[in-house]
Amino acid sequence: MKPYRVWILIALVVLVPAVQASAAEPYQIGLSAAITGPAAATYAPTFDAYKAYFKRVNDAGGINGHPVEILVEDDRGEPSRAAANAKKFSEGVIAVVVASTSATYNPFLVESETGKIPLLFGGGVCPPRAFPPAAPLVFCSTSFGAQWDSRFAIGFIKQRAGGKKVKVGFVAQNIPISQSEMVFAKNLAGEQGLEALDVVVVPGGTADLTPFASRIKESGAEWVLSWAPWPIEIGVFEALNRIGWNGNYLLYAHQQAQADLTRLKAPNLLGFGGNSFFSENLPIHRQIIDAVKGVTTHSPDFMAEGWVSAMVIEAGLRKCGWPCGKEKLAQALTSVSVDTKGVRGGPIEWTTDNHYRKNTYYKVSNLFYFKGAIVSVADWTRLEVK
Amino acid sequence: MQTVAGIIVLASLYVLLGVGYVLIYRASRVLNLAQGDLMMFGGYALFAAATSVAAAPLVAIPLALAVSGMAGFLIYILLMSRMAGHPVFAAVLVTVSLGILLRVGVVLLFTDQLRYPLQVMALTNPPLHLGRGVTVSMIDALSVTAAVVVMAALVLFLRGSTLGIQMRAAGERPLLAAQRGINFQLLFALSWALASLTGGVAGVLYASNVRLDPSLGVFGLKAFAVALVGGLDSLGGLVPAAILVAAVEVLTIRFGNPLLAEVSPFLCLLAMLLVRPWGFAGTREELERV
Numbered sequence: 001m002k003p004y005r006v007w008i009l010i011a012l013v014v015l016v017p018a019v020q021a022s023a024a025e026p027y028q029i030g031l032s033a034a035i036t037g038p039a040a041a042t043y044a045p046t047f048d049a050y051k052a053y054f055k056r057v058n059d060a061g062g063i064n065g066h067p068v069e070i071l072v073e074d075d076r077g078e079p080s081r082a083a084a085n086a087k088k089f090s091e092g093v094i095a096v097v098v099a100s101t102s103a104t105y106n107p108f109l110v111e112s113e114t115g116k117i118p119l120l121f122g123g124g125v126c127p128p129r130a131f132p133p134a135a136p137l138v139f140c141s142t143s144f145g146a147q148w149d150s151r152f153a154i155g156f157i158k159q160r161a162g163g164k165k166v167k168v169g170f171v172a173q174n175i176p177i178s179q180s181e182m183v184f185a186k187n188l189a190g191e192q193g194l195e196a197l198d199v200v201v202v203p204g205g206t207a208d209l210t211p212f213a214s215r216i217k218e219s220g221a222e223w224v225l226s227w228a229p230w231p232i233e234i235g236v237f238e239a240l241n242r243i244g245w246n247g248n249y250l251l252y253a254h255q256q257a258q259a260d261l262t263r264l265k266a267p268n269l270l271g272f273g274g275n276s277f278f279s280e281n282l283p284i285h286r287q288i289i290d291a292v293k294g295v296t297t298h299s300p301d302f303m304a305e306g307w308v309s310a311m312v313i314e315a316g317l318r319k320c321g322w323p324c325g326k327e328k329l330a331q332a333l334t335s336v337s338v339d340t341k342g343v344r345g346g347p348i349e350w351t352t353d354n355h356y357r358k359n360t361y362y363k364v365s366n367l368f369y370f371k372g373a374i375v376s377v378a379d380w381t382r383l384e385v386k
Numbered sequence: 387m388q389t390v391a392g393i394i395v396l397a398s399l400y401v402l403l404g405v406g407y408v409l410i411y412r413a414s415r416v417l418n419l420a421q422g423d424l425m426m427f428g429g430y431a432l433f434a435a436a437t438s439v440a441a442a443p444l445v446a447i448p449l450a451l452a453v454s455g456m457a458g459f460l461i462y463i464l465l466m467s468r469m470a471g472h473p474v475f476a477a478v479l480v481t482v483s484l485g486i487l488l489r490v491g492v493v494l495l496f497t498d499q500l501r502y503p504l505q506v507m508a509l510t511n512p513p514l515h516l517g518r519g520v521t522v523s524m525i526d527a528l529s530v531t532a533a534v535v536v537m538a539a540l541v542l543f544l545r546g547s548t549l550g551i552q553m554r555a556a557g558e559r560p561l562l563a564a565q566r567g568i569n570f571q572l573l574f575a576l577s578w579a580l581a582s583l584t585g586g587v588a589g590v591l592y593a594s595n596v597r598l599d600p601s602l603g604v605f606g607l608k609a610f611a612v613a614l615v616g617g618l619d620s621l622g623g624l625v626p627a628a629i630l631v632a633a634v635e636v637l638t639i640r641f642g643n644p645l646l647a648e649v650s651p652f653l654c655l656l657a658m659l660l661v662r663p664w665g666f667a668g669t670r671e672e673l674e675r676v
Contacts, residue, residue: 036493036498038498038601040498041498041499041500041599044498174645200644201644201645202644203644203645203647203648205601205604205648206647206648207592207596207602207604207605207608208396208399208596209596210392210395210396210526211389211392211396211635211636211639211640211644211647212639212644214388214389214392214640215639215640215644217388218388231500231597231599235596235597238596238597239596241513242511242513242521242522242523242526242595243388243513243521243522243523244513244515244521256500263502263505297497297499298497298499
């Protein structure tokens with residue numbers, strides 16, 4: 001054998017596996033979600049959305065030639081499990097995604113700061129550190145955000161009241177973020193010339209919500225605003241309905257809203273939210289429906305939060321290139337602009353000091369009997385987040 | 387008046403659940419801590435019947451109740467009868483495990499999404515205006531009716547039927563009853579079937595009125611407090627206990643701090659244990675057995 005052929009052979013033996021190994025090396029992202037436990041109905045769909053989303057991405061060749069590997073841990077919405085997951089993710093992953101209850105946030109925030117790991121909240125409520133001025137490593141793609149949601153909701157009620165000083169009741173769950181949001185909304189309502197009633201705080205897991213509903217009804221509330229986990233929001237409305245209350249009920253339209261608005265067919269139930277309903281049947285909705293077929297037991301409209309969160313991660317990784325470390329990814333995320341293709345009212349754009357979004361969009365929907373379908377009461381409204 | 391209506395409706399659910407604790411305790415001295423989970427099981431039985439067999443309520447509801455009753459019977463035959471001769475606390479631990487197994491089984495079969503059997507059966511739950519500003523839902527009214535019917539039927543059964551009298555005898559004088567040749571296995575199995583059936587009734591009503599989710603069993607713990615306040619071996623004490631506990635709970639929400647509402651049944655229990663440990667109508671001697 002001629003010497004140059006020997007060298008080619010040696011080069012092939014040494015380099016080909018190295019190139020293959022490099023091509024196969026994945027981007028590793030940690031995902032901690034409440035896949036089981038009392039909050040699973042809200043957060044488990046995010047896990048399914050991630051599975052479906054990155055299967056598509058990987059099947060199409062990955063990102064920058066590398067597959068994305070999602071390392072999943074179930075935290076059941078419990079702080080102790082979250083702490084264990086945060087420790088587990090502190091080595092090896094380049095970013096951590098949290099889709100769980102706010103009670104689990106602290107261990108991730110601590111671990112993120114210690115290990116300099118970018119942290120994305122995708123499905124659970126956005127922590128204050130994602131809002132301007134944002135902490136360098138904390139990001140949030142979730143559609144709902146404290147204070148901005150109430151600003152929109154109170155403005156909507158005021159507009160609907162048409163200058164009348166209507167009585168507005170507030171429903172929160174006994175978790176700090178929900179309670180403080182409804183206190184904020186109550187103060188805002190007072191400032192805006194509405195008659196703000198007391199905030200009714202409902203313990204999570206309460207089986208019978210009728211006494212809470214009676215309290216609201218007897219206070220004379222004409223409007224009720226609720227910003228809480230879905231079972232409380234919708235549960236109090238149903239309890240009010242059962243005792244014959246006729247006012248208007250405005251709630252944050254979490255992912256379960258489409259199913260429940262359709263089920264209840266209540267003209268006085270209005271949902272405002274940052275995600276479009278799948279009943280709009282946009283191309284992106286059809287794409288999600290196809291992607292999650294056979295992957296989840298949840299309805300495709302439960303995938304919106306997880307899907308958007310996965311879109312953001314994909315955009316960050318594309319920008320980060322290869323190799324992509326924690327620091328480089330954090331840097332990349334601070335300037336992403338993600339076209340959500342209609343899942344949201346506009347793009348998710350982050351800047352160095354705003355990791356929530358430059359603009360947030362809301363739409364209000366309800367279900368009219370005569371149309372038999374969910375319809376928008378008001379089209380997208382943009383609020384600038386400063 | 388709306389507050390009073392709310393108290394009566396809540397009390398009726400406590401009665402339906404509490405009956406199960408009393409029946410099993412009277413017969414076998416076992417505290418069935420899976421009663422709340424049997425309620426949840428009844429609700430899911432309705433959902434399963436409505437989605438897989440027939441959505442017609444006249445088929446789905448009786449089927450769900452039959453499955454609930456049969457489940458109690460089988461639990462005794464397959465599980466609890468094997469605990470005979472073991473300390474009572476071992477049997478109680480078995481019921482705790484049973485509750486956990488039921489919850490896990492439901493999550494595996496139905497996932498943890500919220501379910502609405504009423505929607506599957508294409509039924510509505512309209513508000514009923516009872517005058518004086520009182521409004522309850524149709525199923526609230528049915529819950530109260532069901533509690534009255536179940537209590538009346540049980541009193542008639544225990545006082546008027548041979549099996550009922552044997553059940554009382556087995557509970558009150560087990561040695562004498564055994565000497566008379568009473569079939570204890572049958573009576574215990576029957577008490578489990580009846581407890582599971584009444585739990586199933588509560589589950590069907592609650593699931594139709596509110597919703598269905600695997601954490602529903604927690605409701606059973608509050609009913610356990612009700613059964614203890616009434617006196618664990620007394621059906622008669624159950625009704626005033628249910629009204630008292632429901633009243634404290636509802637009034638706490640209406641006029642006090644709603645966050646205390648979830649613990650109010652246990653505050654009632656604590657107060658009762660300090661004042662009258664055997665409950666409203668329980669027997670003093672029974673306390674030693676607990």
